[in-house]
Amino acid sequence: MNKHILRASLEDASLAPEACQVTPAHAERPPAGAEMARVLGTTPFQMALDSSGAGIAHWKHDPLHDVVAPMSHHVIMAYNGTVQRMERRMGSAVAIGTFRPGVVIIIPEGSSSRWDIPKPVDVIQLYLPHATLERVAGEVDSATSTDLLERTAHPDPITSRLLLTATDAVVGNVVVDTLFRHQLMDLLATRLLAAHVGAPSTFQPTRGGLSPVVLRRAIERLHSDIDADVSLAALASDAGLSRFHFCRAFKESTGLSPHAWRRQQRLEEAKNMLRGTDASVISIAVALGYSSQTAFAAAFRKLTGDTPSNWRRRAR
Known part of the structure; x- marks a missing residue:
């Protein structure tokens, strides 16, 4: 094999870290969403971003033959389209991989490469600030580097499934889905630390749920209709815990994650209104x-498993 070319197999199309081109940390880089819009020449099918630029985007774009410039966020992608071969070049290094369900693509913060993708693409992208990765590593007591590896069509069905479920968070109930995005960001960051850094992560387990007082206060906030009161950061801060440990302890206490609990509570509210009032579905x-x-x-x-209207008819 030519030492300048890395040909990735169907099973693993990841690149060695030394093959990556990374710009200096002080260089000014565009946010991931802005650079993707530029290079793809279109707007996302769906997108949800926060003030840091972190977020989730669903793109459906035409074949791509262009250079993606260094960005200020890590970009993690899950493929959702038909199987196709693609090529990614970084300097003299080339990775040839196969886009298919169950694989992920990782572009670390500051990395640049040329992409040649011959067919239209349907992909979910996560934009993750490095600060988020470092925060999560600290919260879970991770004894490892936070430097993500370059990945090209790398088999990882766990991360792929997590990202594909993120499309549910881009539309729907704003309060619930904001909470879901916060949890999903932390969960994905934890997964990346475990599977896509230079050395395996080691996490120190923690046990025990929330105290009755803290749990009651968290549930009161989750019942609130005020957006700020149901943010994951606010819930964790009020409990005196990191976001990661709050989610773990809440699930230990209730059997559900904060997002799943909130969604279940909304469902019960909907059932009560459908059954007990004549209010329209809208x-x-x-x-x-x-x-x-x-x-x-x-x-x-x-x-x-049923529509609101059908459920109402059977419930009355």
């Missing part, structure tokens, strides 16, 4: 904070 959707009747109906059906 007015119930608005009252519960959903962006549209369609989003509400999709969420309701996902949890119950």
